[in-house]
Amino acid sequence: MDLNLERNGRVLTVQIAGELDLSTSPAFRERIEAELGQNQEIQHLILDFKETSFIDSSGLGAILGRYKSMAQRNGKVSAVNVPPHLQRLFELSGLLKVMAIYPSLEEAQN
Amino acid sequence: MDLNLERNGRVLTVQIAGELDLSTSPAFRERIEAELGQNQEIQHLILDFKETSFIDSSGLGAILGRYKSMAQRNGKVSAVNVPPHLQRLFELSGLLKVMAIYPSLEEAQN
Amino acid sequence: MKENYLKISFPSLPENVSLARVIVAAFAAQLDFTLNELEEIRVATSEAVSNCVIHAYREKSGEIQMELQIEDGALSIKVIDEGCGIQDLDLAKTPAYSTDPERMGLGLVFMESFMDKMTIESQPNQGTRVLMIKKPERSKDNNGDQP
Amino acid sequence: MKENYLKISFPSLPENVSLARVIVAAFAAQLDFTLNELEEIRVATSEAVSNCVIHAYREKSGEIQMELQIEDGALSIKVIDEGCGIQDLDLAKTPAYSTDPERMGLGLVFMESFMDKMTIESQPNQGTRVLMIKKPERSKDNNGDQP
Ligand SMILES: Nc1ncnc2c1ncn2[C@@H]1O[C@H](COP(=O)(O)OP(=O)(O)O)[C@@H](O)[C@H]1O
Ligand SMILES: Nc1ncnc2c1ncn2[C@@H]1O[C@H](COP(=O)(O)OP(=O)(O)O)[C@@H](O)[C@H]1O
Numbered sequence A, B: 001m002d003l004n005l006e007r008n009g010r011v012l013t014v015q016i017a018g019e020l021d022l023s024t025s026p027a028f029r030e031r032i033e034a035e036l037g038q039n040q041e042i043q044h045l046i047l048d049f050k051e052t053s054f055i056d057s058s059g060l061g062a063i064l065g066r067y068k069s070m071a072q073r074n075g076k077v078s079a080v081n082v083p084p085h086l087q088r089l090f091e092l093s094g095l096l097k098v099m100a101i102y103p104s105l106e107e108a109q110n
Numbered sequence C, D: 001m002k003e004n005y006l007k008i009s010f011p012s013l014p015e016n017v018s019l020a021r022v023i024v025a026a027f028a029a030q031l032d033f034t035l036n037e038l039e040e041i042r043v044a045t046s047e048a049v050s051n052c053v054i055h056a057y058r059e060k061s062g063e064i065q066m067e068l069q070i071e072d073g074a075l076s077i078k079v080i081d082e083g084c085g086i087q088d089l090d091l092a093k094t095p096a097y098s099t100d101p102e103r104m105g106l107g108l109v110f111m112e113s114f115m116d117k118m119t120i121e122s123q124p125n126q127g128t129r130v131l132m133i134k135k136p137e138r139s140k141d142n143n144g145d146q147p
Helices: A025-038 A057-072 A084-093 A105-109 B025-038 B057-072 B084-093 B105-109 C015-028 C035-056 C089-093 C107-114 D015-028 D035-056 D089-093 D107-114
Strands: A002-008 A011-020 A044-048 A052-055 A076-080 A099-102 B002-008 B011-020 B044-048 B052-055 B076-080 B099-102 C004-011 C063-071 C074-081 C117-123 C127-134 D004-011 D063-071 D074-081 D117-123 D127-134
Touching: A002 A025, A011 A025, A011 A057, A025 A057, A044 A057, A044 A105, A052 A057, A052 A084, A057 A076, A057 A084, A057 C035, A076 A105, A084 A099, A084 C035, A084 C107, A099 A105, B002 B025, B011 B025, B011 B057, B025 B057, B044 B057, B044 B105, B052 B057, B052 B084, B057 B076, B057 B084, B057 D035, B076 B105, B084 B099, B084 D035, B084 D107, B099 B105, C004 C015, C004 D015, C015 C035, C015 C063, C015 C074, C015 D004, C015 D015, C035 C063, C035 C074, C035 C107, C035 C127, C089 C107, C089 C117, C107 C117, C107 C127, D004 D015, D015 D035, D015 D063, D015 D074, D035 D063, D035 D074, D035 D107, D035 D127, D089 D107, D089 D117, D107 D117, D107 D127
Parallel strands: A011 A044, A011 A052, A044 A076, A076 A099, B011 B044, B011 B052, B044 B076, B076 B099
Antiparallel strands: A002 A011, B002 B011, C004 C063, C004 D004, C063 C074, C074 C127, C117 C127, D004 D063, D063 D074, D074 D127, D117 D127
């Protein structure tokens, strides 16, 4: 897994390339939590799944964990570029109840 | 492995897509021998390795076998679009002594 | 009808979960699964093997065994550990139940919903055996024969 | 230093040669091999496993075992069969020597030239064990430590 973090004011966009599973989700958690810790003004976490090849329940748990961090600061999490096989996992796991999906980065930013 | 055979007069061009190994070389042999059997005028066999992802000594042996068939009818074998990792195997196996390599299909045809 | 098998064993390291997925997907490719079905098989495998790493061999490291088989046109996947075992199987299968507060409790749910059949045998302090079976949808029409 | 292993066994079917290549390549990806080195490992694996299928278990089908290991920054691959064995090892290693007139006799040559080390033990009618070892060139400068 490769993460690309880009902060723009109150918005943090994270591109997730590769596989988000048991072995990679600790790094996912740590990178994002470090960024959130250093930038208390971040209110919106946008996860970009364009290059994400695989997620399982460990990865979904890591995403839910970031939702909890954002909720604590009254912020929100959005998802963009969600491929069909991930859409289904998001549905089954209930993540869609707490994370809005947008077709593009532009739409998520507004 | 997927084979694409195209005959043009005395020239038979075979595109080899995928892996040429122990399990696929029998089909390679049979398809080409059938075509040669039906078209005695074929004098030039051009093997196109553009889409070939893997060859080992079983595959090299299958190529050498086709060289022998062509030599029997005083024909020849050429190779085009040879990626670097195959070039080395062709060298080590001595195939380069009996099979000319051309950078493009056009050049092999002339 | 083609029959084949692959037995594998490896230590319970988190990195080996992705290795297990690659191996199962390569083995499963012998049958006529759709890309979507292969994705479901990868998720189910990932859950079963992750469970061995996280739950079965919590602190210590142990060995995970897998037995993949093609029989009667179906793929079967056995995942075997000699770890702590599961105390209450029905409870474990409950959606959102997990003994680890950081986890979602969805692994067994995914395994059940993504495979045709899933059974677990477990003995506390002895280990757990998971069996999952899946047949390609495309081959179900014609009685399991491969095209 | 990372240590890991993977043991596999499967029947001696020609289709399983490509499966073995995929598995070895996925396992080898834990080390810092170049694409060219991975290609060499795939060829060496293909030769060793093909030899079990064609030579060791000529008519009948048997089981092939492989043991992959990462130790001291090197990949080791053991390929084990319980087939017919090799009568004369030195002769077998001669370039272009094959007991099968249709074959090139280059398998053992490729295994030797593409891996850092290759050793064979064989007992007629008992079987053959091939051991191949390779370390990433990039890691050889710094005494085998992974970056
Ligand atoms: N192989 C196993 N060994 C021991 N316990 C297990 C095993 N697999 C599952 N369990 C138990 O069943 C529970 C539910 O598993 P699962 O549905 O995969 O959710 P999760 O992995 O998120 O906890 C786990 O929390 C664990 O207590
Ligand atoms: N695993 C094996 N079991 C029995 N014989 C083997 C085995 N591997 C190699 N041999 C013998 O060694 C010879 C040379 O092998 P190799 O160099 O791979 O060439 P080839 O496979 O083209 O014959 C084979 O022809 C065979 O007689």
